[in-house]
Amino acid sequence: MKLTKTLFLGSAAGLMAVSGAFAADLPVKAKAVEYVKICSLYGAGFYYIPGTDTCIKLGGYLRADANLNTNSDFNPNQSGVAGARNRLANYYTFRAREDLNIDTRTATEYGVVRTYFDAVFTWTTGNYSGTGSATGGTAYSSTLALNTSGATPALVGSSINPTDGGTSGGALGVYYAFIQFAGFTMGKAVSQFDAPWTNYPGNITDNLVGGSGTVTGVNQFTYTADFGQGVTASFSAEDATAYYQAGNLNMSGASVGGMIGGSYGTNAIGGSRSPNLVGQVRVDQAWGLFQASVAAHDNHVAYYGANELTGHPDDKWGWAVQLALSIKNIPTGAGDTINIQGVYTDGATRYNFQNLSGSTYSLFGGSGLAGAYGSIGFANAPDTVYITGSQQETVKTWGFRGAYTHNWNPNWNSALYGAYAQAQFGTLAKTTLCGASGAGGVFGGLAGVTGCNPDFAIGQLGIVTRWTPVKNLTFSADLSWTHLDQKYSGTVAISPSATTAKPPAVYELKDQDSIAMILRAQRNW
Secondary structure, three states: OHHHHHHHHHHHHHHHHHHHHHHHHOOOOOOOOOOOOEOOOOOOOOEEOOOOOEEEEEEEEEEEEEEEOOOOOOOOOOOHHHHHOOOOOOOEEEEEEEEEEEEEEEEEOOEEEEEEEEEEEEEEOOOEOOOOOOOOOOOEEOOOOOOOOOOOOOOEOOOOOOOOOOHHHOEEEEEEEEEEEOOEEEEEEOOOOOOOOOOOOOOOOOOOOOEOOOOOOEEEEEEEEEEEOOEEEEEEEEOOOOOOOOOEEEHHHOOHHHHHOOOOOEEOEOOOOOOEEEEEEEEEEOOEEEEEEEEEEEEOEOOOOOOHHHOOOOOEEEEEEEEEEEEEOOOOOOOOEEEEEEEEEEOOHHHOEOOOOOOEEEEEEOOOOOOOOEEEEEEEOOOEEEOOOOOOEEOEEEEEEEEEEEEEEOOEEEEEEEEEEEEEOOHHHHHHHHOOOOOOOOOOOOOOEEEOOOOEEEEEEEEEEEEEEEOOEEEEEEEEEEEEEEOOEEEEEEOOOHHHOOOOEEEEEOOEEEEEEEEEEEEEO
């Protein structure tokens, strides 16, 4: 019994000792968990990054588009295979896109330091790019889903159905990536020239003429002065190479075949020399907004010929000016708005015919004229033109666009929008292309041509209706009409590019029209 008692007590003491050892290994007090805290300094949706004094906001959207009568996500059929408007042109384009943006802000003794990043992941229907003939083999682009810009890729001929179904071909695009500090903006952001609505005074189509529109941002170095009471002024140096070069054409290379394809010569842009210089003044008030913008654009050409010995024209500075006005709280309904802008350019065409609208047109259509196989309308608006041995001559343009948006109720709204732009050429261009009297030159002297003038205009009208059944989920339908008002008349016997599958024949020179529609579902978050 004594032995049993001794063993029991010894075992209990041992267990207590082991338990004490375990207890000594545990922390006396658990560390506090760093919970994510709401940051109320910069509006809804911001949170403090744990362990820092930096606030962050995540946002974005998921979008699905169905585009009708277009070879891209945004433009109507206006040139190339799309402009042929026959069995080669696409009747629809599908697109799926996810957008992600990251906004960070930190309060410092110098003011708020902000960074902003916006990127998209996109899958887009491929475009046609081929010969248009059975012998040459019409082919889809080899980069089906990589075609995010709507332009036809140069590579053709790969399988339409790759081994993985093309799922690895989705494209990544960077829209914005900039830093803001002490009044400076450095990086890829919306141009300071643009109106706040960029390409969208009320529409969802991308291709409106009548103003600038860098919807995917442009690299820049900008200083903005805030004078209070909603008045600001910005001065900016912006990259000219990505979105602002409509072309410097040597018309010595112009040909009839090139002209009907929308090209009036050989593009001979030289290397980058100067960024675009931009100034802007803006007034933001409860009633709306007023903005005035100016820009200077350096047109720098390489050489007349293949090497330095051929010489070159001098640089020619172009410029643009734009006025924009937004009116809110109009009597027709709560939240209704009117957005309008007007622009004039001289040697800086992209501030009117912005990069997503383009300035090259070559459209085929029908004709009721006896003896004509069909009709064609073509036009082109570069920044400058010249011939070998001459200086550059600028192309002048003017235009406007605007929209009226009406809210029927909290769930439905509609917008009526329109745009117009006109391009005007100088004496050198008209003499080279059409002759001194309009009956000579490269094109004007052809048999059947009764009028020759490279000037042209683009008119656009559209209507969009949006339905938002629940917060941040919107379904839209946007129907647009584009009219090419070209100044050529008569008929012409031509051999169109083989890629259009149009036969050599007599074509009527005639204005052309295009209709396109976007159906969209978008979920913002």
